[in-house]
Structures are given as structure tokens and as C-alpha cells.
Amino acid sequence: MNQTYSVEAAWDSLEQLRDQESHLSIQDLFRDDPERAEAFSCEAAGLYLDYSKNRLSRATLTALLQLARGAGLEERRDAMLSGELINITEQRAVLHTALRDRSGRSVMVGGEDACALATAERERMLAFVDEIHRGQRRGATGQPLDTVVNIGIGGSDLGPVMVVEALRPYAIAGRRCHFVSNVDGQHLSDTLQDLDPERTLFIIASKTFTTQETMTNAHSALAWFRASGMDEKAVAKHFVALSTNHDAVAEFGIAADSTFGFWDWVGGRYSLWSSIGLSIALQVGAGRFLELLDGAHAMDEHFRTAPLASNMPVLLALVGIWNRNLEGHRCHAVLPYDQHLLRLPAHLQQADMESNGKSVDLQANATAQATGPVVFGEPGTNGQHAFYQLLHQGSDIVPTDFIAPAISQAELGDHHPKLLANFLAQPRALMNGRSLTEVEQEMRAGGADEETIALQAPHRVFPGNRPSNSLLMERLTPATLGALIALYEHRIFCQGVIWNINSFDQWGVELGKALARDILPYLPAVGAQATAAGADALDPSTAHLLAWINERRQRA
Ligand code: G6Q
Numbered sequence: 001m002n003q004t005y006s007v008e009a010a011w012d013s014l015e016q017l018r019d020q021e022s023h024l025s026i027q028d029l030f031r032d033d034p035e036r037a038e039a040f041s042c043e044a045a046g047l048y049l050d051y052s053k054n055r056l057s058r059a060t061l062t063a064l065l066q067l068a069r070g071a072g073l074e075e076r077r078d079a080m081l082s083g084e085l086i087n088i089t090e091q092r093a094v095l096h097t098a099l100r101d102r103s104g105r106s107v108m109v110g111g112e113d114a115c116a117l118a119t120a121e122r123e124r125m126l127a128f129v130d131e132i133h134r135g136q137r138r139g140a141t142g143q144p145l146d147t148v149v150n151i152g153i154g155g156s157d158l159g160p161v162m163v164v165e166a167l168r169p170y171a172i173a174g175r176r177c178h179f180v181s182n183v184d185g186q187h188l189s190d191t192l193q194d195l196d197p198e199r200t201l202f203i204i205a206s207k208t209f210t211t212q213e214t215m216t217n218a219h220s221a222l223a224w225f226r227a228s229g230m231d232e233k234a235v236a237k238h239f240v241a242l243s244t245n246h247d248a249v250a251e252f253g254i255a256a257d258s259t260f261g262f263w264d265w266v267g268g269r270y271s272l273w274s275s276i277g278l279s280i281a282l283q284v285g286a287g288r289f290l291e292l293l294d295g296a297h298a299m300d301e302h303f304r305t306a307p308l309a310s311n312m313p314v315l316l317a318l319v320g321i322w323n324r325n326l327e328g329h330r331c332h333a334v335l336p337y338d339q340h341l342l343r344l345p346a347h348l349q350q351a352d353m354e355s356n357g358k359s360v361d362l363q364a365n366a367t368a369q370a371t372g373p374v375v376f377g378e379p380g381t382n383g384q385h386a387f388y389q390l391l392h393q394g395s396d397i398v399p400t401d402f403i404a405p406a407i408s409q410a411e412l413g414d415h416h417p418k419l420l421a422n423f424l425a426q427p428r429a430l431m432n433g434r435s436l437t438e439v440e441q442e443m444r445a446g447g448a449d450e451e452t453i454a455l456q457a458p459h460r461v462f463p464g465n466r467p468s469n470s471l472l473m474e475r476l477t478p479a480t481l482g483a484l485i486a487l488y489e490h491r492i493f494c495q496g497v498i499w500n501i502n503s504f505d506q507w508g509v510e511l512g513k514a515l516a517r518d519i520l521p522y523l524p525a526v527g528a529q530a531t532a533a534g535a536d537a538l539d540p541s542t543a544h545l546l547a548w549i550n551e552r553r554q555r556a
Pocket residue numbers: 153154155156205206207208209210211214267268269270354506509
């Protein structure tokens with residue numbers, strides 16, 4: 001905590017400001033402050049953020065910055081970046097930033113230099129990638145390994161799949177990359193259906209190498225591969241592992257020289273920058289992978305050095321705090337206007353909700369404030385034809401992030417101007433709304449009679465005054481994508497600091513991993529007899545559901 005600024009005083013003054021300024025709409029704020037659009041925007045690492053369409057004044061922003069200082073944000077940021085064990089429940093450092101720091105700086109953790117470790121492992125991995133691309137490393141029958149199946153889940157899936165999709169135009173010609181995450185056997189079967197085992201490289205991506213879904217899929221993939229007539233020597237050429245658990249990898253049968261490691265100071269949802277990014281590097285090449293890292297590093301440097309008042313992740317975090325804690329909004333929508341950012345909302349949903357979905361603070365007390373919002377999203381314009389109805393007229397206000405490149409990766413006719421027109425029109429409509437008088441006038445001008453107007457006009461009113469951020473980049477490139485992801489990672493960190501929570505553990509996810517294990521013994525294969533013994537020790541509803549399922553599975 002910073003002694004000069006008091007957190008309590010900052011929260012108090014924010015509450016006072018909220019009450020004093022409750023009559024001001026976003027439009028009023030623009031009217032009172034001609035410089036607002038410029039003042040409430042900033043640029044960093046190839047990204048441009050406009051946060052002016054939020055219902056907060058300059059005085060509020062000053063109070064939010066005091067809150068950040070009071071919460072010790074600068075000190076906590078420096079502690080994270082210098083490798084202190086800030087993940088206190090797991091006694092781990094949090095150093096995904098070291099994975100993308102190619103500046104030659106050292107960050108010591110447990111007596112070792114995290115940047116040097118990361119560099120050495122990355123060089124090993126990228127040499128492997130180059131060998132495959134050059135055809136020096138091939139499948140067991142001499143075929144090129146041009147098809148990748150990444151088997152992983154959560155942090156070992158969502159980041160890579162999102163980046164591979166986003167960098168589709170940068171993919172090396174002829175390469176194919178598939179992701180299998182769900183333990184639902186259909187995911188693996190559907191994926192393997194059209195694959196040629198002789199050209200396929202399986203990447204088993206699991207930090208712990210014990211995750212049920214991933215290990216089940218890995219064993220089934222291995223069985224499929226062997227069933228195609230491949231022997232043990234072939235397995236060694238077609239299976240690689242990405243993990244911190246080298247013993248479990250060896251036990252699975254993957255040799256050390258086919259294993260790329262990382263460290264416990266890399267959280268799963270922050271791991272795409274590590275060996276977990278192998279699928280990305282194979283798809284776009286080592287050079288593009290490094291550009292992704294460098295883009296993220298540029299944002300890290302901005303976060304590390306820029307004053308709080310012009311620090312993009314800090315500002316984005318503070319606007320979020322205002323909307324969540326002072327305005328009481330429970331949700332947050334991420335709306336990329338770029339089809340290739342299709343999986344960005346899912347990645348950020350995990351990063352944010354797993355990091356800040358907490359209700360116990362660092363001192364083991366209940367949190368004083370509401371924490372992470374529900375995060376969801378879809379690319380625009382698709383979302384506009386679906387859930388935006390609620391954004392415009394629903395009874396809950398959902399703060400939104402609109403994200404777009406000025407120039408498309410694939411300029412086609414007037415598609416992109418149309419997409420951008422929507423990207424600009426939506427936040428404008430959310431802010432401005434449409435009053436009853438405006439609707440009535442419009443309807444009258446359109447020739448509607450007074451009875452119809454009385455009945456229909458209220459349905460066509462848009463309350464407006466709904467907050468949003470707009471995030472732009474010139475183009476979606478590996479570098480701007482890296483910066484964008486790092487921006488959100490740091491936003492999440494800053495909010496965690498202000499809520500005084502540990503953003504880097506995930507006991508809720510660990511719980512899920514254990515729970516299913518307890519029930520599995522009661523679920524036999526199709527056609528087999530269920531052992532009901534002990535199932536009644538489960539809660540009555542679960543026991544009842546099990547009985548229904550097992551009756552059908554036995555009969556099948
Ligand atoms: C991420 C979470 C979680 C994790 C998966 C997969 O931060 O910890 O999503 O990534 O549960 O875990 P493994 O990589 O260990 O298989």
C-alpha cells in the first residue's frame with residue numbers, strides 16, 4: 001500500500017463524485033469538455049484507446065488514479081515484473097512478461113534468470129519449428145509434418161487457438177492446425193477423421209500433464225496412430241509434449257528431446273508466449289512468433305514505464321473499476337470487429353474470469369468490493385444480430401470494448417468500410433440513445449397515427465448513456481495482436497491489485513478437476529452394468545440423474 005494515498009479516502013471520494021455527478025450523462029460530459037475525446041484517449045505499442053464514452057469526469061479520473069496509487073499499483077507492478085512471489089497461495093512468481101522479454105535483461109527467480117531460461121527453451125523450440133518447415137524433420141515414413149493437432153485445454157488451448165485464428169493470413173502455405181480440447185470423444189474423432197497419420201504431428205500441451213481431458217485425448221490419439229500401423233519408433237517422430245512435468249511426460253512415453261518445457265511461474269492462461277505457443281510458431285513461422293512476443297513486450301515496457309495517467313492498461317483497468325464498482329455493472333462485453341479475432345472473447349473470458357473471479361482478498365478476508373465481471377463477446381457485426389438488443393435496451397447496462405483494425409487483413413471491395421461504419425455506429429448509439437420525443441417525431445413524419453405512436457413509441461426508445469471503450473490498431477499483425485493480448489493481461493492484473501486479490505491462482509478450476517473424478521466410477525461403458533453401490537452417498541439429485549443416464553446406457 002502507498003502511504004501517501006489512502007485507498008479508503010479514494011473510494012470515498014469516488015462515491016461522492018458518483019453521487020454529485022449522477023445527473024451528468026456521457027453526452028453532457030462531452031458538451032462540458034470540448035477536449036474530451038482527445039483527453040480521454042491514449043496510444044501505446046501500436047494501439048489506440050478511446051475511453052471517452054464512459055460516464056466519468058476528469059475529477060473522477062483523478063480520484064481513480066489516486067485509488068490506483070493508494071492500492072500500491074506501481075509497487076505491485078514492479079514486484080510482479082521483478083519476479084517476487086506475488087501468487088501467494090501457490091508461492092509462485094508471475095513472469096509471463098519474462099517469456100517475451102528479448103532485451104537481454106535478467107529477472108531472477110529461485111536463483112535462476114527467468115529471461116535466460118525462456119530464451120534457451122524458445123531457441124530449442126524454434127529450431128525444432130525450423131527443421132519441420134525446412135523438411136529436415138519429417139514423419140516416420142518420410143512425409144512432411146504439415147498437419148498439427150494440439151491436444152490441450154483451458155490455458156493450454158485457448159491462447160494458441162485464438163492466435164492461430166487471428167494470424168490466419170500469416171499462416172505458412174499448406175500448413176494445417178487443429179485443436180482438440182474437449183474430453184467429448186466427438187471432438188477428437190471429428191478432428192482425426194480426415195487426417196493422414198503419416199503427415200500429422202501431435203502436440204500434447206499440458207502444464208501439469210495430469211489433466212483428465214488432455215490425457216484421455218492424448219491416449220486415444222496415440223491408439224489411433226498405432227492402429228494406423230505405426231510402430232514405437234514412429235510415435236517418437238509424431239508426438240511432442242509441452243509441459244512443466246517432465247516425469248509424467250516420460251511416463252507417457254515422450255522422450256526429453258521431444259519435450260519443450262516451461263516453469264511454474266507461467267500461469268496456464270498466460271502461457272501462449274511459452275512453449276505452449278509451439279502450434280502458433282509451426283503455423284506462422286519462428287519470425288512471426290517472435291514479432292508476437294515483441295509486440296507484447298512493447299506493451300509490457302509501456303506498462304512498466306508510462307506514468308499512470310497515460311498508462312493504457314492502467315486506464316482501461318480504472319474505467320472498468322468505475323463501471324464495475326461505482327456504477328455497479330456486472331458484465332463486460334468484448335466485441336472485436338474483425339472476423340479473425342473470433343476467439344479473442346473466449347480467451348479474454350478465461351483470462352479475466354479465472355484471474356479475477358475471486359471473493360477472498362490477500363489477507364484471507366472477504367473482498368471489500370465486488371470483483372471480476374462476467375465477460376462475454378462475439379465478433380461484430382454478428383453480435384449485432386444477436387445479443388446487442390440487450391446492450392441497447394436491456395434492463396442491465398453492459399460496458400463494452402469495441403476493437404477494430406483501420407485496415408483489414410483482407411480488404412475486399414467495400415466490406416471493411418461497412419464493418420468500420422458499424423464499429424463506429426454502435427458505441428455512438430449506445431451513448432446517444434434515442435428519446436421518446438425523437439421517436440414520436442420520426443413516427444409522425446413517417447405518417448403513423450397517434451394511436452400507433454402511443455402504443456409503439458415507448459418500445460423504440462433507447463435510453464443511451466451506456467458506456468464503451470474503442471480500441472483501434474492500424475492493422476491486425478503479430479505485433480499488434482501481441483500488444484492487444486498483453487494490454488488485457490495487464491488490465492486484469494491492475495484490477496486484481498485494486499480489489500486486493502490474487503489474480504494468479506484458480507482453485508475453482510482445480511475443484512472441477514477433482515469433482516469429476518469422484519463420479520466417474522459410477523459411469524460404466526455403454527452396455528455394461530452400473531455399480532450402483534455407493535452412488536446413493538452422492539446428493540439425491542445427482543444420484544437420480546445417474547440412475548436415469550445409466551439405465552439408458554445399459555440398454556443401448
Ligand atoms: C489456466 C488454468 C487452466 C489450465 C487447464 C489445463 O490458467 O490453470 O485453464 O490451463 O486446466 O491445465 P494443464 O495445462 O495443466 O493441462
